[in-house]
Amino acid sequence: MSGARRLAVRAEINGRAVAREVEPRRLLSDFLRHDLGLTGTHVGCEHGVCGACTVLLDGEPVRSCLLLAVQADGHAVETVEALGGEQGALGPLQEAFRRAHALQCGFCTPGILTTITAFLREHAEPTEAEVRRALSGNLCRCTGYQHIVDAVLAAARSRRDG
Amino acid sequence: MVAGAQGGVIGARLARNEDARLLTGRALFVDDLQLPGMLHAAFLRSPHAHARLGAIDAERARALPGVVAVFTADDLGAAWRPGPLLVPPPPVPGALFHERTQVPLARGKVRHLGEPIALVVAESRELAEDAVAEIRVDFAVLPAAADLEGALAPGAPRVHDDLDSNLAAHVVQGRGDVEAGRAAARLVVRRRFRYDRGAAAALEGRGVVAEWDARAERLTVWDTTQAPIPIRNGLAAWLGLSEDRLRVVAPFIGGGFGPKIMMFYPEEVVVPWAALRLGRPVKWVSDRAEDFVSTTQERLQIHDAELAVDGDGRILALADSFLHDTGAYDPYGLTVPLNSQANALGLYAIPAYRSELRAVFTNLPIVTPYRGAGRQHGTFVIERLLDLAARELGLDRAEIRRRNLLPKEAFPVAQGIVYQDFTELTYDSGDYAPILEQALERIGYRRFVEEEQPRARAAGRRRGIGIVTYVEGTGIGPFEGARVQVQGSGRVTVATGVGTQGQGHFTAFAQVAADALGVDAAEIDVTTGDTDRFHWGTGTFASRGAVVAGNAIHAAAGAVAERARALAAAALGVEAGEIELAGGAARVRGEPGRAIGLGELARRANPLRGAVASGSEPGLEATRYFGPERGATAAGAHAMIVEVDPETMAVAIEKYVVVHDCGRVINPLLVEGQVHGGVAQGIGNAYYEQLVYDASGQLLNGSFMDFLVPTALDVPPIEVGHLETPSPLNPLGVKGAGEAGAIPTGALFAQAVEDALGLPGFEILEIPLSPNRLFELVRAHRAARGEEGA
Ligand code: FES
Ligand code: FES
Numbered sequence: 001m002s003g004a005r006r007l008a009v010r011a012e013i014n015g016r017a018v019a020r021e022v023e024p025r026r027l028l029s030d031f032l033r034h035d036l037g038l039t040g041t042h043v044g045c046e047h048g049v050c051g052a053c054t055v056l057l058d059g060e061p062v063r064s065c066l067l068l069a070v071q072a073d074g075h076a077v078e079t080v081e082a083l084g085g086e087q088g089a090l091g092p093l094q095e096a097f098r099r100a101h102a103l104q105c106g107f108c109t110p111g112i113l114t115t116i117t118a119f120l121r122e123h124a125e126p127t128e129a130e131v132r133r134a135l136s137g138n139l140c141r142c143t144g145y146q147h148i149v150d151a152v153l154a155a156a157r158s159r160r161d162g
Numbered sequence: 163m164v165a166g167a168q169g170g171v172i173g174a175r176l177a178r179n180e181d182a183r184l185l186t187g188r189a190l191f192v193d194d195l196q197l198p199g200m201l202h203a204a205f206l207r208s209p210h211a212h213a214r215l216g217a218i219d220a221e222r223a224r225a226l227p228g229v230v231a232v233f234t235a236d237d238l239g240a241a242w243r244p245g246p247l248l249v250p251p252p253p254v255p256g257a258l259f260h261e262r263t264q265v266p267l268a269r270g271k272v273r274h275l276g277e278p279i280a281l282v283v284a285e286s287r288e289l290a291e292d293a294v295a296e297i298r299v300d301f302a303v304l305p306a307a308a309d310l311e312g313a314l315a316p317g318a319p320r321v322h323d324d325l326d327s328n329l330a331a332h333v334v335q336g337r338g339d340v341e342a343g344r345a346a347a348r349l350v351v352r353r354r355f356r357y358d359r360g361a362a363a364a365l366e367g368r369g370v371v372a373e374w375d376a377r378a379e380r381l382t383v384w385d386t387t388q389a390p391i392p393i394r395n396g397l398a399a400w401l402g403l404s405e406d407r408l409r410v411v412a413p414f415i416g417g418g419f420g421p422k423i424m425m426f427y428p429e430e431v432v433v434p435w436a437a438l439r440l441g442r443p444v445k446w447v448s449d450r451a452e453d454f455v456s457t458t459q460e461r462l463q464i465h466d467a468e469l470a471v472d473g474d475g476r477i478l479a480l481a482d483s484f485l486h487d488t489g490a491y492d493p494y495g496l497t498v499p500l501n502s503q504a505n506a507l508g509l510y511a512i513p514a515y516r517s518e519l520r521a522v523f524t525n526l527p528i529v530t531p532y533r534g535a536g537r538q539h540g541t542f543v544i545e546r547l548l549d550l551a552a553r554e555l556g557l558d559r560a561e562i563r564r565r566n567l568l569p570k571e572a573f574p575v576a577q578g579i580v581y582q583d584f585t586e587l588t589y590d591s592g593d594y595a596p597i598l599e600q601a602l603e604r605i606g607y608r609r610f611v612e613e614e615q616p617r618a619r620a621a622g623r624r625r626g627i628g629i630v631t632y633v634e635g636t637g638i639g640p641f642e643g644a645r646v647q648v649q650g651s652g653r654v655t656v657a658t659g660v661g662t663q664g665q666g667h668f669t670a671f672a673q674v675a676a677d678a679l680g681v682d683a684a685e686i687d688v689t690t691g692d693t694d695r696f697h698w699g700t701g702t703f704a705s706r707g708a709v710v711a712g713n714a715i716h717a718a719a720g721a722v723a724e725r726a727r728a729l730a731a732a733a734l735g736v737e738a739g740e741i742e743l744a745g746g747a748a749r750v751r752g753e754p755g756r757a758i759g760l761g762e763l764a765r766r767a768n769p770l771r772g773a774v775a776s777g778s779e780p781g782l783e784a785t786r787y788f789g790p791e792r793g794a795t796a797a798g799a800h801a802m803i804v805e806v807d808p809e810t811m812a813v814a815i816e817k818y819v820v821v822h823d824c825g826r827v828i829n830p831l832l833v834e835g836q837v838h839g840g841v842a843q844g845i846g847n848a849y850y851e852q853l854v855y856d857a858s859g860q861l862l863n864g865s866f867m868d869f870l871v872p873t874a875l876d877v878p879p880i881e882v883g884h885l886e887t888p889s890p891l892n893p894l895g896v897k898g899a900g901e902a903g904a905i906p907t908g909a910l911f912a913q914a915v916e917d918a919l920g921l922p923g924f925e926i927l928e929i930p931l932s933p934n935r936l937f938e939l940v941r942a943h944r945a946a947r948g949e950e951g952a
Contacts, residue, residue: 045450104666142417
């Protein structure tokens with residue numbers, strides 16, 4: 001390996017304390033995927049457009065390809081791996097996605113799930129137009145979005161009823 | 163055999179078996195692989211579209227810490243050779259075809275932007291990329307053949323020095339007397355149409371990971387390919403390995419859409435070669451910028467076409483002569499332009515047809531099929547010509563289509579031209595009038611044209627409607643196979659060779675097997691795309707997975723069911739005809755208490771001691787193959803209502819309807835997903851996505867910032883109607899559905915936008931459009947008519 005300078009990252013990742021040393025240029029997305037093995041977070045463009053790499057930083061959706069790992073120092077990060085229920089069971093949003101056939105290749109899905117997790121926390125009764133706006137920063141090349149919109153609306157309903 | 167009698171699992175809207183893994187982040191994609199000792203590769207790619215290669219100086223790169231090796235063409239030895247021709251030229255008399263296939267690393271000259279020149283292997287991806295930046299190459303930049311028409315002009319720069327011109331292929335097909343049709347016509351509409359390049363832009367780029375296991379003497383390659391088996395076989399030959407020393411795995415793939423089947427991408431050869439050479443695993447994963455210049459693209463064609471019709475709008479003849487941009491190499495033969503030739507016939511009775519195609523080498527990235535694969539162009543030509551003919555004759559757009567539809571009695575329809583599978587293009591089955599009528603009904607065509615549009619016009623609003631039809635040749639051969647096995651636990655495994663990129667094969671294939679075996683589809687584990695699990699077959703392309711692999715599974719599961727019935731009959735002391743399979747068990751019809759579980763039967767079929775009858779085979783397992791005699795033709799209609807803002811030329815899609823007939827449907831939920839996704843790509847193709855190259859062959863918009871993929875705000879809800887005319891060509895009666903959504907969208911967009919703008923004499927003859935382009939077209943039209951405000 002090169003003798004590049006390394007910096008410390010101490011963060012809470014999916015509820016667990018993590019301490020690592022990284023090259024300053026290490027992207028948060030690569031840190032999550034390749035250093036921590038959290039490969040559920042996907043990288044579709046590495047320039048901040050597709051949204052596949054979206055994770056929650058202190059609860060807010062951020063593009064992990066536009067952040068350096070060192071910028072997560074002192075913060076809490078949640079990835080798609082944290083959204084499920086017990087023992088690998090699907091969480092309610094994930095279940096709604098499955099029922100509505102809201103994913104095909106599934107590459108965009110983790111970034112959409114994280115984005116929508118944050119959205120639903122703030123929008124208990126979203127309209128279809130609001131859901132589409134919330135999704136508009138995430139590209140999906142497979143589904144045409146309709147089933148994703150259906151899934152989000154269904155998840156919002158079951159949150160309210162549930 | 164009639165399938166579907168048991169429980170109706172075929173045709174059920176089942177949620178998918180594969181989703182749990184994808185939703186929780188556990189699904190394995192190629193870039194997720196992390197192997198001990200793994201090295202990372204990065205390619206030096208040509209920054210020029212056309213240049214002679216002088217000296218390559220990699221000394222500085224090699225000296226960087228963490229760099230393990232730098233390879234150029236000269237290092238590859240016997241592994242340096244042009245790739246195979248994936249699809250040979252069609253057996254059409256007089257056809258001309260020049261085979262010029264891509265090479266692993268450029269030697270002598272580079273012929274398109276992004277062509278790989280050198281490979282760096284390093285301890286990390288970052289270091290590999292650092293080292294790429296240190297390689298010095300002496301380029302002598304050459305003028306580029308970057309314009310399709312210009313590339314055929316005398317004196318144009320030649321992509322391949324050993325050819326006299328850039329003409330790559332010339333094929334003329336046709337039937338009937340076009341001259342006579344023209345002579346008898348009341349009207350001949352002649353136009354030039356242009357359909358430009360776009361990118362499939364799967365959200366996951368391409369990637370290859372290769373690992374040589376010296377102890378097992380096996381090379382394993384994980385590849386984002388749609389065709390793992392051909393890759394394994396070709397790569398074994400290429401690297402001089404026995405096929406069983408090589409395993410190719412296409413794990414979860416983040417979208418394919420066509421460009422992920424190529425034989426071979428340079429990286430698919432060079433990365434495994436480097437892993438063998440270095441004895442360490444090597445990973446290469448493209449970034450988005452790389453994807454824009456190294457993944458194959460499609461769609462640039464220029465058509466000069468004419469349609470001859472009688473006074474009632476009935477088609478007498480269609481003639482088309484077109485240029486097809488094949489990019490710098492033509493490894494995929496003529497699949498794309500042959501599809502264009504076929505699709506121009508549409509759903510219509512066309513007595514005389516002549517189509518001349520010229521494929522042209524250009525200094526642009528290689529062209530291979532991308533969802534639709536040339537079908538768009540043929541559909542654009544015939545649908546636009548019908549619109550223009552209707553306009554000139556004062557006929558309604560729906561009516562001119564209605565009058566020309568092939569009647570139900572006409573099937574099967576032999577079209578007299580050679581299709582991409584080299585059989586005579588033949589529509590196997592269809593009933594087209596209900597497709598058109600249902601689409602018109604669902605969109606509210608009459609009401610819109612008679613009431614809503616006049617009202618909107620009166621209020622100064624530019625609202626318009628479009629209605630187009632299309633055929634989709636699907637499910638071509640040669641063959642696929644499948645192995646179905648009942649395990650001792652009662653669970654069923656299905657293995658087949660096609661790769662999967664999100665189509666839902668894990669579920670649709672499970673439904674086919676579940677239907678034959680009387681088990682729950684969730685009890686069936688499907689494996690696709692791993693050559694260690696199944697090693698015969700070709701791949702996922704041309705909307706063929708459900709048709710060809712689906713029928714192989716149907717046959718294999720049927721054979722297992724038969725064996726289960728025979729074994730159960732013997733065990734329960736009845737005739738096999740009295741046994742039914744349901745609920746995971748074989749039971750005596752009418753006596754549900756007398757039953758034996760499939761798992762128990764499987765265990766008994768694999769005894770550990772004792773004797774078996776001579777000639778008996780172990781296990782509840784069967785392998786079967788299916789090869790259709792020819793492709794099955796699906797058909798459909800799309801309709802939409804749009805409103806155009808005349809200031810910004812923003813197009814708002816108010817309603818979008820698809821009615822389609824893809825034969826028997828295995829899972830309507832999955833088919834709707836395919837249609838929705840296809841329409842979204844079609845909308846992108848029609849109004850957002852265009853790869854813009856300058857005269858030197860430089861790509862000007864190679865990022866998601868500049869190449870706009872539609873978002874959830876751009877794709878409307880899509881209403882889907884299914885009609886089912888089974889295909890007689892396969893026992894399941896299915897046809898493919900993978901491309902239907904994307905085929906007619908360009909033609910539909912052009913028609914609906916033209917209608918919305920309502921400018922006399924204004925015609926849209928090109929795709930992709932964009933707000934800018936539409937604005938320019940309108941301005942030019944006004945200027946040509948001497949109108950104000952031009
Ligand atoms: S990978 Fe981060 S936005 Fe595309
Ligand atoms: S499901 Fe493939 S990109 Fe969204």
